Structures are given as C-alpha cells and as structure tokens.
Amino acid sequence: MNRLFSISAVLCVVFGVGACASFKPVPLDDLDYMQRAMTQERGGLKITVSVLTREESRKAFGKKLDKRLIQPVWIEIENNTERDYWMLLHALDPDYFSAREAAYVSHGIDTASNKGIDEYFDELGINRLAVAGTKTSGFVFSNLKLGTKEVRVRLFGESEMQEFEFYVSVPGLRADWQRVDFASIYTQDELIELDDYGELREQLEKFMCCTTKKNGTGSGDPINLVVVGTPGELQGFIKAGWDETEIISAGSSWRTFKSFVTGSEYKYSPISALYVFQRPQDIGLQKARDTINERNHLRLWLSPILFRGEFVWIGAISRDIGVFFTTRAWNLTSHAIDPEVDEARDYLTEDLATAQALSEAGMISGVGEVTRGEPKQNLLGSPWWTDGQRTVLWLTEDPVPLEELELVDWGDD
Numbered sequence: 511m512n513r514l515f516s517i518s519a520v521l522c523v524v525f526g527v528g529a530c531a532s533f534k535p536v537p538l539d540d541l542d543y544m545q546r547a548m549t550q551e552r553g554g555l556k557i558t559v560s561v562l563t564r565e566e567s568r569k570a571f572g573k574k575l576d577k578r579l580i581q582p583v584w585i586e587i588e589n590n591t592e593r594d595y596w597m598l599l600h601a602l603d604p605d606y607f608s609a610r611e612a613a614y615v616s617h618g619i620d621t622a623s624n625k626g627i628d629e630y631f632d633e634l635g636i637n638r639l640a641v642a643g644t645k646t647s648g649f650v651f652s653n654l655k656l657g658t659k660e661v662r663v664r665l666f667g668e669s670e671m672q673e674f675e676f677y678v679s680v681p682g683l684r685a686d687w688q689r690v691d692f693a694s695i696y697t698q699d700e701l702i703e704l705d706d707y708g709e710l711r712e713q714l715e716k717f718m719c720c721t722t723k724k725n726g727t728g729s730g731d732p733i734n735l736v737v738v739g740t741p742g743e744l745q746g747f748i749k750a751g752w753d754e755t756e757i758i759s760a761g762s763s764w765r766t767f768k769s770f771v772t773g774s775e776y777k778y779s780p781i782s783a784l785y786v787f788q789r790p791q792d793i794g795l796q797k798a799r800d801t802i803n804e805r806n807h808l809r810l811w812l813s814p815i816l817f818r819g820e821f822v823w824i825g826a827i828s829r830d831i832g833v834f835f836t837t838r839a840w841n842l843t844s845h846a847i848d849p850e851v852d853e854a855r856d857y858l859t860e861d862l863a864t865a866q867a868l869s870e871a872g873m874i875s876g877v878g879e880v881t882r883g884e885p886k887q888n889l890l891g892s893p894w895w896t897d898g899q900r901t902v903l904w905l906t907e908d909p910v911p912l913e914e915l916e917l918v919d920w921g922d923d
Contacts, residue, residue, distance in 0.1 A: 522729075526538050533616075533623050535572035535630065542566070543584065546681075548892040550674045550827055554591035558647075559661045560584045571631070573616035578613050579654040583661055585648060586647035590787060593667045597638040601664035601673070607651035609635030641666065656683040656778060657754040660743065673691040677745045684755040684780060687793040694742075695792075696814045703816045710817050714900065715876045721784035721809075721826055730784050730889040734855045735825030737810060738817055739905030746867030746905045747795050753777045755794030755807075779805075782891070786811040786824055791822075797861075804855055805830045820904075828894070829854040849893045855901050858867045860902055862903060863912050865912045870904035872918030 547560040561583050564576040571582065582604065589595060599606050613631035617624045636648030646817045659675040704710050714736055721730040739746070756782040777798045783790035791809035798805035808827035815822040828849040848854065879898035880886050887893050902918065 511869045514520070532618055533627055534574045534857050535632075536569040541570060544585075545568075546678070547584075548676050548678060550676070550699075552658070553672065553673075554589070555595070555665065556588035556590065557663050558586040558588075558591075559663065559676050559678065561661065561678045561680045563680055566681075567687075571616065571634075572614075572627075575598045575612060575616070576654055578615045580607055580613075580615070580647040581650050581652050581654040582612075582634075583659075584647070584649055585636055585661075585663060586645065587663070587768075588645045589635055589640040589642055591667075592669070592846065593643050593907050594642050594795070595640040595665035595667045595672065596663045597636070597640065598666055601662045602650055603652040606651055607653075609711055609803055610651075612651040616870075620792075655753075656680060657685050657907070658748050660745075660748050677748060683754060683756050686757050686780070686791070687754065689757060692792070692812060694813055700814050701799070701816055702814050705818055709813070709920060710822075711920050714822075714902065717876060718786070719877055720886075721786055721811055721889075723786075724783070724785050724788070724790075726785070726788050728889055731809075731826045731828055732880075732886075732894065733786065733824055733826050733828050734841065734850055734851060734877055734896065735808065735810075735858070735899050735903060736874075736900055736902040737823040737825055738820050738902065740820055743820075743867075743905035743907050744793070745907070746862055746865065749867050750865035752795045752797050752799075752860050755779070755781050755796060781807055781809065784809055784826065786826075787813075805815065806857060808858065827851075827854045829857070846864065847888070847894060848884075848893045849863050849895055851894045852896050852899070855899075859901055859903060862905070863915050866909035866911060867905055867916055868903055869906040869910050869917050870916045872902045872920065874902060874920070878901045 537825050541562075543560045543562050543566050547558050549555070549556065549558045561581065562570060565870055567582050569577045576583065579799055585597075587595070588598065609631040610628060613628045616627050616631075634649050636650055637646045657680065659678050660681055663674040663676070665672045665878050702713065704713065718733065719729065722728050723730075737744075751795075756778045777796070779796070779797065779798070781791070781794040789811070793810040794807065795810070796805050796807040806829050810823045810825045813822045813824050828851050831846055831848050842908050859868075859871055863871070875897065875898055876897045877896055877900060880895040882895050885893040886896045
C-alpha cells in the first residue's frame with residue numbers, strides 16, 4: 511500500500527509543477543474508503559474490497575471518472591496458499607476498463623501531464639497475478655453503479671476456481687428503503703409465524719387484490735408477487751442486475767425530468783408511491799433500458815408473516831413501456847404499463863432463476879382473473895389484465911443452478 515500512497519507526490523517531482531497543476535490526486539491514505547472495506551477469508555485466501563464513492567474517486571485519481579461512468583474498486587488478495595491464482599476481471603465486470611483506458615479519458619492537452627496520468631493509473635491498477643505466499647492490491651476500473659454494488663472476485667488456479675462475492679453499499683445514493691425502520695414496522699404480537707406450506711398459501715391467497723391510495727381507497731396495480739427471504743437474500747435482485755430507487759427529492763425530480771425530456775437513462779429514478787398496509791412501498795427496485803421511459807419496476811412491502819423464520823414480502827411488478835402526461839402525478843408525467851402484467855411477473859422469475867438467486871418458486875391464486883375484453887385500470891388510468899395468479903419466490907444467498915430450482919409442493923391432494 512505504501513507504494514500506492516506515495517505515487518502522487520513522486521509525480522509532481524518527476525513531471526514538474528506544470529504537469530501537476532491540472533492533475534492533483536490526493537494520497538490514498540487521506541481518504542476514508544478503507545473504513546468501509548469488507549473482508550472474506552477461506553482456504554488460505556483473504557480478500558478485501560472497497561468501492562470508491564464519486565467524491566473519493568475524483569480525489570484519488572484527480573479526475574471526474576464518474577462523469578465517464580467509471581468506478582474504481584479497490585481489491586486486496588492475500589494468498590497464504592502454495593498455489594498461484596489469476597484474477598478473472600470479467601467476473602467483476604465483463605465491460606471493465608483497463609487502467610490505460612481509464613487514464614486516457616482523463617487526458618488533457620499537456621503531453622507531459624498525460625504521461626504522468628498514464629503511469630499513475632498503471633501503478634494503481636491491480637496486478638492480476640496473486641503469487642503464492644504474497645499479497646497484491648490495487649484498483650479495478652468498473653462501470654459506475656450507485657447504491658449496492660456486487661463485487662465478485664473470481665480466482666483461477668491450476669484445476670481450481672475460487673470465488674468471493676461481496677455486496678458493497680456505496681454512499682451517495684439516497685435509496686427509498688433507507689428511510690424505513692424495518693424493525694419497528696410490526697410488534698412481536700402482530701407477527702404471524704407459519705411452518706406449513708398450505709397455511710402460507712391460505713394466507714397469501716386471501717390477501718387483497720391490488721394496491722390502493724394512501725387512505726386505503728381505490729384499486730391500483732395488481733399484487734402479483736410474493737418474495738420469501740431475509741434482507742441478505744434480497745441482494746439476489748442486485749445480483750440479477752436490478753437497481754435501487756432514489757427517494758423523491760428536488761435533485762431526483764430534476765434528474766427524472768431531464769431524463770424524460772432527453773430520453774436518457776436514469777437507473778435510479780423515483781417510483782411513485784402505491785399503498786399496501788396503508789403505507790407506501792418499503793422497497794422499490796427497477797431494471798431500466800437505455801431510456802427512462804422503459805423499465806421493469808417492482809414494489810415490495812414487508813408483511814407480518816414469517817415463514818420458517820424468513821420474511822415474507824408482498825409485491826407488485828409491472829413493465830413500463832412509455833410515458834404520458836397526467837395531472838394525477840407529482841411530476842405531471844407517468845409511465846404507461848404493459849397491460850399484460852403477467853409478462854413482467856414471469857420475467858422476474860426467469861431473471862432471478864437465471865442469476866441462480868432462487869431456491870424455490872410456485873404459483874397461487876389471489877388476484878383474480880381479469881380479461882383483455884374487460885380490463886381493469888390502475889390509479890393513473892392505465893389498463894391491465896391478468897390470469898389472476900401470484901408468483902411466490904424463495905430467494906437464496908447460495909447459488910442454485912436453474913436445473914435445480916424446486917417447484918413448491920403446496921400440499922394439494
């Protein structure tokens with residue numbers, strides 16, 4: 511680490527004051543990113559990771575890498591085995607930037623300064639070879655991801671593969687779930703503890719059809735999703751490429767409006783509040799295309815049900831296919847949803863299963879069939895229809911191959 515800390519000072523001596531006038535990286539030991547470092551240790555390998563915030567990245571590399579959607583991830587590999595390992599960067603990010611690529615986008619017009627930038631990035635980039643009995647550390651230049659970021663460190667040795675998976679919370683995104691005190695939603699007396707699949711099915715099938723307004727009136731999006739899992743297992747959504755949702759604020763409202771006008775991507779755009787249990791969604795998640803107008807998005811509410819000690823979340827999922835103006839929404843715009851809401855429900859099942867984040871899956875009734883000929887409308891007037899089924903998904907932290915996914919036996923005769 512000392513080698514990395516001293517580089518910025520050395521550059522000013524080697525390349526002169528003029529070269530450092532526009533390139534002034536802060537010494538790494540002056541930054542706080544290591545205070546958030548996470549470590550896993552297994553089989554003689556000790557892996558430590560930390561993800562730089564936007565501000566830390568600008569200080570550490572002297573340039574606004576975040577403006578080019580580059581996010582440095584610091585990794586240390588302590589190899590206490592007798593085997594050499596090679597780090598597969600593709601596992602962390604298949605579209606990662608090389609050190610020189612990240613340096614090049616930071617270039618200016620001064621040749622000497624650019625040479626110093628190149629060497630600085632080279633020095634801070636990680637050595638992918640982890641030699642037996644040694645420690646190596648440095649940065650991988652990944653694509654920018656706000657909120658919770660998955661960091662997968664995959665090491666290849668002779669006839670062996672080792673993988674370490676981290677879910678790192680990167681400060682800077684004001685996610686909607688961070689406003690919720692989950693521990694205080696229900697008292698111990700309000701919890702419904704179940705062990706039997708049949709009892710769980712009975713509870714879920716008699717649940718209300720649709721989301722409502724704040725006062726409990728109206729009938730909005732269908733409640734077509736149930737998720738069973740601990741907070742840690744909810745990270746399976748991040749693994750499958752879903753993004754968290756920002757709270758509604760002046761900043762996020764402006765970013766939403768700007769993205770709407772330009773048709774650009776805003777992966778963390780706020781989701782309007784819908785109500786279950788007479789409270790807005792506890793968690794909003796989305797998977798957007800390159801434009802804000804098109805995305806899959808879902809809302810989750812923590813229910814009072816515990817099934818075999820795991821939380822049960824009630825959810826509503828739909829696919830946005832466009833935008834229209836309306837006076838019913840806070841920003842005068844709303845998304846038009848794909849009226850065949852079952853498509854988004856089924857997409858989620860395939861998505862999580864493909865990411866190996868599901869252990870079990872099943873279908874129950876509950877919403878009630880709604881036909882194309884007589885569609886219902888959500889609270890903003892968008893039509894929808896459904897076969898009336900709810901998907902129930904069991905999340906898992908341990909990867910489960912798609913072919914090993916179990917279909918739930920509800921105990922039917």
